[in-house]
Amino acid sequence: xxxxxxxxxxxxxxxxxxxxxxxxxxxxxxxxxxxxxxxxxxxxxxxxxxxxxxxxxxxxxxxxxxxxxxxxxxxxxxxxxxxxxxxxxxxxxxxxxx
Amino acid sequence: xxxxxxxxxxxxxxxxxxxxxxxxxxxxxxxxxxxxxxxxxxxxxxxxxxxxxxxxxxxxxxxxxxxxxxxxxxxxxxxxxxxxxxxxxxxxxxxxxxxxxxxxxxxxxxxxxxxxxxxxxxxxxxxxxxxxxxxxxxxxxxxxxxxxxxxxxxxxxxxxxxxxxxxxxxxxxxxxxxxxxxxxxxxxxxxxxxxxxxxxxxxxxxxxxxxxxxxxxxxxxxxxxxxxxxxxxxxxxxxxxxxxxxxxxxxxxxxxxxxxxxxxxxxxxxxxxxxxxxxxxxxxxxxxxxxxxxxxxxxxxxxxxxxxxxxxxxxxxxxxxxxxxxxxxxxxxxxxxxxxxxxxxxxxxxxxxxxxxxxxxxxxxxxxxxxxxxxxxxxxxxxxxxxxxxxxxxxxxxxxxxxxxxxxxxxxxxxxxxxxxxxxxxxxxxxxxxxxxxxxxxxxxxxxxxxxxxxxxxxxxxxxxxxxxxxxxxxxxxxxxxxxxxxxxxxxxx
Numbered sequence: 001x002x003x004x005x006x007x008x009x010x011x012x013x014x015x016x017x018x019x020x021x022x023x024x025x026x027x028x029x030x031x032x033x034x035x036x037x038x039x040x041x042x043x044x045x046x047x048x049x050x051x052x053x054x055x056x057x058x059x060x061x062x063x064x065x066x067x068x069x070x071x072x073x074x075x076x077x078x079x080x081x082x083x084x085x086x087x088x089x090x091x092x093x094x095x096x097x098x
Numbered sequence: 099x100x101x102x103x104x105x106x107x108x109x110x111x112x113x114x115x116x117x118x119x120x121x122x123x124x125x126x127x128x129x130x131x132x133x134x135x136x137x138x139x140x141x142x143x144x145x146x147x148x149x150x151x152x153x154x155x156x157x158x159x160x161x162x163x164x165x166x167x168x169x170x171x172x173x174x175x176x177x178x179x180x181x182x183x184x185x186x187x188x189x190x191x192x193x194x195x196x197x198x199x200x201x202x203x204x205x206x207x208x209x210x211x212x213x214x215x216x217x218x219x220x221x222x223x224x225x226x227x228x229x230x231x232x233x234x235x236x237x238x239x240x241x242x243x244x245x246x247x248x249x250x251x252x253x254x255x256x257x258x259x260x261x262x263x264x265x266x267x268x269x270x271x272x273x274x275x276x277x278x279x280x281x282x283x284x285x286x287x288x289x290x291x292x293x294x295x296x297x298x299x300x301x302x303x304x305x306x307x308x309x310x311x312x313x314x315x316x317x318x319x320x321x322x323x324x325x326x327x328x329x330x331x332x333x334x335x336x337x338x339x340x341x342x343x344x345x346x347x348x349x350x351x352x353x354x355x356x357x358x359x360x361x362x363x364x365x366x367x368x369x370x371x372x373x374x375x376x377x378x379x380x381x382x383x384x385x386x387x388x389x390x391x392x393x394x395x396x397x398x399x400x401x402x403x404x405x406x407x408x409x410x411x412x413x414x415x416x417x418x419x420x421x422x423x424x425x426x427x428x429x430x431x432x433x434x435x436x437x438x439x440x441x442x443x444x445x446x447x448x449x450x451x452x453x454x455x456x457x458x459x460x461x462x463x464x465x466x467x468x469x470x471x472x473x474x475x476x477x478x479x480x481x482x483x484x485x486x487x488x489x490x491x492x493x494x495x496x497x498x499x500x501x502x503x504x505x506x507x508x509x510x511x512x513x514x515x516x517x518x519x520x521x522x523x524x525x526x527x528x529x530x531x532x533x534x535x536x537x538x539x540x541x542x543x544x545x546x547x548x549x550x551x552x553x554x555x556x557x558x559x560x561x562x563x564x565x566x567x568x569x570x571x572x573x574x575x576x577x578x579x580x581x582x583x584x585x586x587x588x589x590x591x592x
Contacts, residue, residue, distance in 0.1 A: 002471045003462075010462075017461040018416065019423075019441040020454050030455060037459065041405045044475055052478040066333075078200040084430035091425050094437050 002045050006034045102130040102263040103581075106172050106320040109266070113160065113171070120160070120171035124153040124215060127173050131217070131264045138240050138249075140259040142178050143186045144218040149173065156213050167212035168323045174209070175259045177252075177270035178219040179226060180311065181300040182206050185216065189302055190234035191224045193448030194428035203300020204332045205269060205311055212327060217265055221255030224450045226276055226304045227415060228252055229522050232510060233452045241284060242582035243548055247506040250280025250522075253314065257284035260314045261582060267316075267324050271301055273309035274407060275501070275526020278538040281314050282501035282551025285540045285580060287568070288314045289321050290526075292559050293533035294339055296325075297332035305414040308407070308530040317578050318539065318569040322346040325561060342559040349565030352573045355389030359567075360494030362397045365525060370503035377542030377550040378500050381571070385498075388570055395490040395497065399482040400528060406479035407527045409463055409472050415453075416460025422448065480531050487532045491557040496567050499525040501538040501551035525553060535561045539568045540577035549580075 006014075011027050011034075022030060076089055085092040101123050104112070112118035128146045135141060156171040176182055179189045181199035183206075188195045202210065210216075223233045231239045231254030239254040241247040242262040249258040253270035257280035260268050270277045272290035281288025290312040301311055313324040325346045332338045361382075370378075382392060424430035424444030431447050432440040449457070463472040490497060502522045529536035534555055541552040552571075556564040572578050 003468060006462075011458075014458040014462050017465070018454070018457045019420075019438075019445050020449070020458060021442050021446045022454075026451075030458070033455065034459060034462075037408075041409065041472070044402050044405050044409075044479060045471075047402060047475065047479070049475065049478045049482065052481050054474065054477040054481065074200065081200060082197050082427035084424060084428070093425055094432075094435065094440055096437055 002042070003038050006031055006038065101126040104266070105316045106168065106266055106323050109172060110168055120153040120156045120215075121150060123171065124149050124173055127217065127264065127266070130262075134242075134262050134264060137245055138242055138258050138262055138264070139237055140220055140239050140249075140255040140262065140264055141175065141218045142188060142190060142221050142236055142255070145185055145216060146218070149215050149217065152215055156215075159213070167327060169209060169327050170213040171215060172266050173215045173217045175217050175220045175256060175265035175268040176206065177222050177256050177268065179222060179271060179302040179304070180206060180269055181302065182216060182219065185219060187219060187302065188235075189225045190222045190236055191449065191453070192235045192429060193422045193444070195235065196429070197427050199300070201300065204297040204334055205328045206300065208330060209327065220253070220259055220268060220270070222270070223252035223254070223276070224453050225302075225415065225419060226252040226271060226273055226309070227453050227456050229274075229276070229279060230507075230510070231255060231280070233450050235450055238509065241506050241548075243285060244506065244546075246508060247548065248283065248509055250283035250506060252276035252280075253288075254280045256314050257281045257286055257288065260284070260286045260316060267320060268314045269311055269328070270314060271309045272312050272530065273305040273411060274530055275523035277312045277314060278526045278536060278551070278553065279502050279523050282538045282540075282549065282553075283506040285549030285577070285582070286314055286316060287318055287321050287537065287539050287578070288312065289325060289537045289561075289564075290529060290535060291325065291329060291561060292342075292535045294335075294337045295329045295342065295535070295559065295561070297330070297335040297338050299332055299334040303418045305411045306418065307414060308411060310530075318537075318565060318572050319350050321537070321568075322350055322565050325565075329561075344562050346561055346565055349562035350569050351566050352570050353389075354385070354567055354570045357390040357496065357563075357567060358393045358494040359385055359390050360393050360395035360490050360497040362395055362400065362490070362497060362499065364397055364400050365499050368503065370500060371505060371544070373505065373542070373544035374500050374503055374550050378552060381541045381552050382498070384571060384575065388574060390567075393494045395493055397483070397486045397490060397528070399479060399486050402479045403483055403528050403531055404521065404524045406476035407531055409476040410480070412456045412460035413463050413473050414460070416457045416464065419449075419453065419457055424448075483528065483531045484533070487534060487557070495556065495560075495563055497555040499528075499553045499555070501526060501553040505544045505548040505550055529555050534558055535564055537564050537568050539572055540580070541571075541575070542577060543580065549577075
């Protein structure tokens with residue numbers, strides 16, 4: 001299905017999918033900009049290419065799995081070094097379950 | 099000696115003959131940065147404190163007669179989305195502005211093994227999303243040729259730094275021409291290698307099926323030197339083929355007799371800036387004089403490329419940027435009331451407006467309702483383009499286009515980086531869609547003194563032919579020797 005115009009309702013869905021919140025003014029501006037962009041993308045709407053295959057990476061993909069041998073992991077302090085909030089050697093997150 | 103103006107190969111000759119030390123070279127470029135950075139703002143992070151010591155250590159190796167690579171001791175800039183151990187890597191975004199990578203990208207590790215010297219991290223459009231470096235959370239980079247014009251993007255910092263002689267070369271990523279377009283705008287050489295040739299391990303992903311690490315240099319010889327070092331098989335990158343590499347410096351030959359250069363009808367029929375048209379016409383005459391044959395070719399699906407590329411890039415960006423959630427790294431905004439509110443507050447305040455737009459659009463295109471019409475169709479257009487190029491390369495060795503149909507433009511008052519600025523990359527993104535290598539070289543100046551670039555594209559893994567063609571043109575012209583004079587004038591007025 002091709003979109004004709006994005007509505008404010010759709011903007012709110014897109015916010016939810018993206019985990020982004022816009023203020024009311026931004027919603028209107030974004031809606032106008034998205035609609036401009038979508039109209040420009042209409043050029044591919046009428047391309048009849050049902051029988052064309054999808055492009056995958058053209059690289060020859062060797063088997064990228066390594067041998068099942070234990071290798072050193074990254075040091076925990078290094079892993080946690082950039083985390084904004086840690087506790088007892090773990091990432092700290094808000095409560096998920098009560 | 100104004101050593102900051104030298105190229106890598108000139109430096110190598112001087113060092114081999116004992117006429118220059120790495121310490122002098124490094125001190126010269128630090129001084130250059132000090133004089134010009136306030137005007138250009140090419141760097142997000144500078145690491146100039148420790149590098150004089152590193153330089154002295156390399157001078158000791160040289161005096162001991164130890165064999166060193168062509169890039170040993172040569173200061174470079176690294177775009178701010180390529181991981182550098184211990185050096186802040188922010189992608190020019192507030193959401194990871196404090197991120198310090200715990201590892202080096204594979205290309206950085208290789209360059210460090212060869213004693214390269216990292217000057218710092220270069221400004222870019224946020225997460226590579228943009229075409230002018232205006233979406234950087236730290237402010238835009240200015241074009242050294244005219245400080246009121248954009249340096250291009252996303253790799254504006256990299257191109258400006260090399261053009262202004264702040265760095266001898268730079269590494270940057272290219273997903274749509276984000277390395278080549280700024281190189282053209284700033285009058286320097288920019289190469290996007292074949293997809294897979296250079297390891298992407300450690301490149302902070304934005305559009306991984308389209309992007310590749312490449313290099314920006316002052317001339318084509320330097321480009322060959324750098325490519326030779328950074329193109330290697332890397333087990334950590336599953337798209338890195340084991341073979342297909344060459345000795346690229348062997349492409350530095352002034353001879354293109356019998357070379358067939360394809361002229362794509364659809365692109366040459368479009369409207370460009372008159373200055374671009376004139377420069378490309380002069381370049382075509384030059385190629386003929388140098389012995390190349392110009393061959394008409396067609397890329398019938400090229401008119402769909404920009405739309406398809408935009409869809410693919412936004413879809414991949416929305417997926418790759420989902421990891422920025424305030425938990426593992428970067429900014430966290432929120433009082434921990436709930437996980438959901440933490441995600442939303444962090445991302446809403448951490449991302450810039452253009453990134454938010456792309457993430458939201460990408461999620462829209464990937465939604466089940468619109469997936470077939472947008473994302474799947476864009477993938478099919480990519481297949482068609484690949485076939486177009488396969489057919490074209492049966493008739494020619496190299497395809498030529500202008501790098502961009504315009505020269506560097508004024509800073510925009512409203513940042514709307516979507517399809518409008520995507521248009522300035524409508525020829526460069528063809529190479530990303532097809533996975534082929536492409537290079538931009540200077541080929542003229544506009545009437546208002548801004549550089550114009552021409553783009554050459556070769557078939558997969560044919561970087562040597564690309565380098566030979568580019569070198570031959572460069573060797574018989576002097577566009578690559580021109581320097582941004584406005585910067586020098588501004589310098590003298592300080």
